[in-house]
Amino acid sequence: MRLQHQAIAGTTESSDIQIMIEPNVENEIAINLDSSVQFQFGKQIKQVIQDTLTKLGVTSANIKAIDRGALDCTVKARTLTAIYRAADVTDEIDWQVID
Amino acid sequence: MVKNTIGREIPTEFADKYGVFKGAWAKKSAYQTAAAQVHPVQPTDSKLVASIHDVIEKVGLKDGMTISFHHHFREGDYVMNLVLAEIAKMGIKNLSIAPSSIANVHEPLIDYIKSGVVTNITSSGLRDKVGAAISSGIMKNPVVIRSHGGRARAIKAGDIHIDVAFIGAPSTDEYGNINGYHGNAICGSLGYAQVDAKYADRVVAITDNLVPYPNTPISIPQTDVDYIVQVDKIGDPDGIARGATRFTKNPKELIIAEYAAKLIEYSRYFKDGFSFQTGSGGASLAVTRFLKAAMLKHKIKASFAIGGITQPMVELLEEGLVNKLLDVQDFDKRSADSIRENENHYEIDAEMYASPFAKGAVVNQVDVAVLSALEIDTQFNVNVMTGSDGVIRGASGGHCDTAAASKMTVVVAPLIRGRIPTIVDQVNTVITPGESIDVVVTEYGIAINPKRKDLIDALQNLDVPQLTIEALKAKAYAIVGTPQSIVYTDQVVALIEYRDGSLIDVVRKPGEIDE
Numbered sequence: 001m002r003l004q005h006q007a008i009a010g011t012t013e014s015s016d017i018q019i020m021i022e023p024n025v026e027n028e029i030a031i032n033l034d035s036s037v038q039f040q041f042g043k044q045i046k047q048v049i050q051d052t053l054t055k056l057g058v059t060s061a062n063i064k065a066i067d068r069g070a071l072d073c074t075v076k077a078r079t080l081t082a083i084y085r086a087a088d089v090t091d092e093i094d095w096q097v098i099d
Numbered sequence: 100m101v102k103n104t105i106g107r108e109i110p111t112e113f114a115d116k117y118g119v120f121k122g123a124w125a126k127k128s129a130y131q132t133a134a135a136q137v138h139p140v141q142p143t144d145s146k147l148v149a150s151i152h153d154v155i156e157k158v159g160l161k162d163g164m165t166i167s168f169h170h171h172f173r174e175g176d177y178v179m180n181l182v183l184a185e186i187a188k189m190g191i192k193n194l195s196i197a198p199s200s201i202a203n204v205h206e207p208l209i210d211y212i213k214s215g216v217v218t219n220i221t222s223s224g225l226r227d228k229v230g231a232a233i234s235s236g237i238m239k240n241p242v243v244i245r246s247h248g249g250r251a252r253a254i255k256a257g258d259i260h261i262d263v264a265f266i267g268a269p270s271t272d273e274y275g276n277i278n279g280y281h282g283n284a285i286c287g288s289l290g291y292a293q294v295d296a297k298y299a300d301r302v303v304a305i306t307d308n309l310v311p312y313p314n315t316p317i318s319i320p321q322t323d324v325d326y327i328v329q330v331d332k333i334g335d336p337d338g339i340a341r342g343a344t345r346f347t348k349n350p351k352e353l354i355i356a357e358y359a360a361k362l363i364e365y366s367r368y369f370k371d372g373f374s375f376q377t378g379s380g381g382a383s384l385a386v387t388r389f390l391k392a393a394m395l396k397h398k399i400k401a402s403f404a405i406g407g408i409t410q411p412m413v414e415l416l417e418e419g420l421v422n423k424l425l426d427v428q429d430f431d432k433r434s435a436d437s438i439r440e441n442e443n444h445y446e447i448d449a450e451m452y453a454s455p456f457a458k459g460a461v462v463n464q465v466d467v468a469v470l471s472a473l474e475i476d477t478q479f480n481v482n483v484m485t486g487s488d489g490v491i492r493g494a495s496g497g498h499c500d501t502a503a504a505s506k507m508t509v510v511v512a513p514l515i516r517g518r519i520p521t522i523v524d525q526v527n528t529v530i531t532p533g534e535s536i537d538v539v540v541t542e543y544g545i546a547i548n549p550k551r552k553d554l555i556d557a558l559q560n561l562d563v564p565q566l567t568i569e570a571l572k573a574k575a576y577a578i579v580g581t582p583q584s585i586v587y588t589d590q591v592v593a594l595i596e597y598r599d600g601s602l603i604d605v606v607r608k609p610g611e612i613d614e
Contacts, residue, residue, distance in 0.1 A: 015517050037518050039488045039609070040582035069517030072580060 001056045007085035010070075010078035017070035019049070019082040024062045029053060035067035048072050052079040055097045061086075105480060105532050107604045113241075113594055120603040123503045123534055130456065133257035136300035138325060147273050148326045151185045151305070157326060158301040160186070162193045164262040167295045170200035170223075171267070171279060171286035171428055175338020178267035178305050180207050181330060187216045195219035197259050199250060199291035199449070200494055202226050204338065212237055221245055221259060224484075224494020225593075233592055234490040236608045242491075242593040244484065244606075246530075247291070247427070248453025248460060248500035249598040254298045255450060255457075258600060264299035266292045266324075267333045268306040272314040275304055275324025280316065280439035282308035284334035287408070287435030289318045290427030293448035296323040307333045318446055340431040347381035351542045355382040355511050358563045359469060359540045360389030365561045366554070368466040368507055369393070372402045376462075376501050379407055379430045380471035382511040387411040394420050405452070405461055407497070408434040408444070416444060425461050427452040427497075453500035455598045462497070462504035470498055472512045474526040477568050479533030479548050481510060482526035484595065487519045489527050489585035489609040491593060500598050502535035507554070514541040520575035520582060522568065527585060528595060529604040539568060546571050586610040 006022035024030060031046050045067055052075075053061060061083075070078070084093055101114035109119050140146065148154040160166070166186075168179045179198060184207070186194065192215050200223040201208065209232045211217045221243040225233055233242055245253055253259045266289075269282035279286040284307065296302050296319045304319075304327045313321075347353065359382070363369055377387050388411060394400065403423040404412050410433040415421040417437075424444040429435040438444045453462050462468075473493060474482040481502070484493045502508040512521045522541070537554060539546045544564030547555050558565070566574075576582075586609065593606035 037487070037582075039585055041518060041580060043583060044580050069519065071518060071578065 001058050001083065001087050003058065003061055003083070003086040004088050005086060007082050009081035009085060012066050012068055014068050015070055015074070017065055017067040017075050017078050019078045020064040021082040021086045022062045024060045027060045029059065029061055029063070031063045031065065033065045033067060036069050037067070044072070045075055048075045049079050052076050052097070053083070056080070056083055058083055103603065105478070105529060105603070107529060109602045109605055110591060113591065113602060113605065117594065117596065118601045120532070120597045120601045123532060126599040126601065130256055132255050133260065133298055135298050145273070146275055146325065146327050148328050151182055151328055151330070152189065154303050154326050154328050155185060155189060158263050158303065160191060160263055162191055165195040165197055165260060167261045167264045167299060168196070168198035169266060169289065169292035169295065170198060170202065171289060171291065172284060172334035173339050174202050174204050174341040175284065175335035176202060176204055176267065177332055177334050178265060179205055181305070182265050183208065183211050183216065187211055187214065192216055193218045197221045197261060199247070200224040201229055203228060205229055209237070221250070223247060223250065223496055225491050227492055230491035234606070234608060236590050236592055238592065241591045241605070244495050244593050244595045246453070246495045246499050246598045247449050247497045248455055248462070249596050249600065251294045251448070251450035251454040252456045252598065253600060254294050255454065261295055261299035263301040263303060264292070264295035265303050265305055266296060266319065268304040269333070270308045270310050270314055271304045271306045271327055272310055272312040273327055274312055274321040275319070275327055276314040276317045276321050277304055277319040277324065278314065278316050279318060279435065281310070284332070284336050284339070285432070285435045286334070286339055287429030287438045288426040288446045290447055290452060291449045293319055294450055301325050303328065305330055305333055307331060336432065339435070347385050349381060351513050352382040352385055354542045355513065355540055356385030356389050358545060359386045359509055359511050360393055361563055362509065362538060362540065362545060362558065362561060363390060363467050364393040365558060366507060367557060369399065371399050373399070373466045374401055374403045374405070374464060375467040375469070376405045376465055376505065377412070377469040378471050379409055380511070383469050383471050384409060384411055386469045386511065387415065391415060391420060405465060410434060413437040413444070416441065453497050453598070455500070460500070460504065462501050465501065465505040466507065468501040468505040468508045470502060470508065470510050472510050472521065474521060474523050475510060475512060475539055476523050476526045477572055479536040479539065479568060480526050480529045481531040481536060482528045483530050485528040485606055487527065487582070489587060491606060495530050495595070499531040499535065502531045503598065507537050508535055509538045509540055510536055511540045514543050514571065514575045515579055518579045520572070520579050522572040522575050523582070524572065528606055530595060532603065539571070541571060543571065543574055
């Protein structure tokens, strides 16, 4: 999937994650994570974001994520929504990618 | 490196100096108590001194000495900041401070550490900003964390020698009869300060409420006090109750409290004349409310409750469901008012409350204790000191004292907080050893310590889900994932004394994040 422009999903409330995504001119995935549980779950959160991008075939993106202790299901949902918004996908959304 | 009996690694230099933890009741030997210096006062002498500056000169405070404070004003305390500011201005360095605890309001302490005014600290707790600064390694000498009972023991045994005690006095006369019942910033019990007053060489009362002689009731007597200084304000009455004693509506906390109360009601300890302690956390406070319903239903009254006194305990006293409150500290204004107005609400000092080396502390008489936790591991060890990121932010308090001595110790905590699991493989810091914890209560059910076979048998038919502690941990990890362990450096930033003075753990400075 190809990103058209910048998009955002989620909030910075407790137990949520805010995902800001935009096309990357370097043609690669760059994830910048700021998390209240960076020490304990930083790696895992990045992995969930990466896996979600892979499932939707996104190979180039700049992502800034502000996490306030979201569970994996929330990380997936927010990432997915941000991608669809950035790619201007409005109908025929494939929710099945959330396993 | 020396491993203590719960497997914690203590660097040899500290292990040699303090000894390592060998079990909750491993130490029991007679000892000679420390004694205070006395400077006699004659009829024409005045104890009133014009300023904090003058009194620091009068008591002869010098580089390298130890000074103490009490934390009954909690987040409303002005005294420690006032005194340290004056000391810094006078150029005195290299001080040890021994406050009964340290709050957020004491953030200026960070600068006094950096400028070399304060080079040693012993305290029960270190809150957010001060805790984070200590964890970042700003002190050369590690902070010594002591429980409330452990601090009283250390002072009485001479491990902490206080050169000058500065005591915030809500009311005093000009001869130094002090109580916390009257004045602008009333704090109720002065239980921690009473110990300092008995064993410090010099005792200075700082007050904003000088009353005619003689001031009664007398919590700290004139015979213990050298000087009195008047200031504008010793504390903010609103700050005393800040952060505690909120009445929870959180459904998670309510179900935890309900489970805990059911467990207590079902246990053999719940009979007429039983005694209890409940902490000031949301769930712990709510337990008191559910317990009240059970007491009314079964027509059972408690002989006494102890603590950390909070409004719900005061209500039980006033409704005749508890005969006496024994009070070392008050967490809200209602409790501070009650100790003044109700003769069955009685002030006790920290030694009588919880010292392991007293001729029997009150905690030894407690049937049921309900305590909270930041982390509990599968060995039932409890952490109330460091966050899940390994950074100091809590307080030892009376946790290990009460847990060790009471007949049934119940720890109440949510299974997860946000993405942070409470039940873990290994706690970051041990304050209370697993041997002292009998039951863990979460919103998913309870886990009984396998060592308490009697409880497992007795609670078989209790109408609350029962799991092993491993099953609780697995449930937590299934929801949030398996957390990565915190990486620590070798730098020790705090020593955790068990109540008997041996080292149960140390806190190290966290390292960089492993990306």
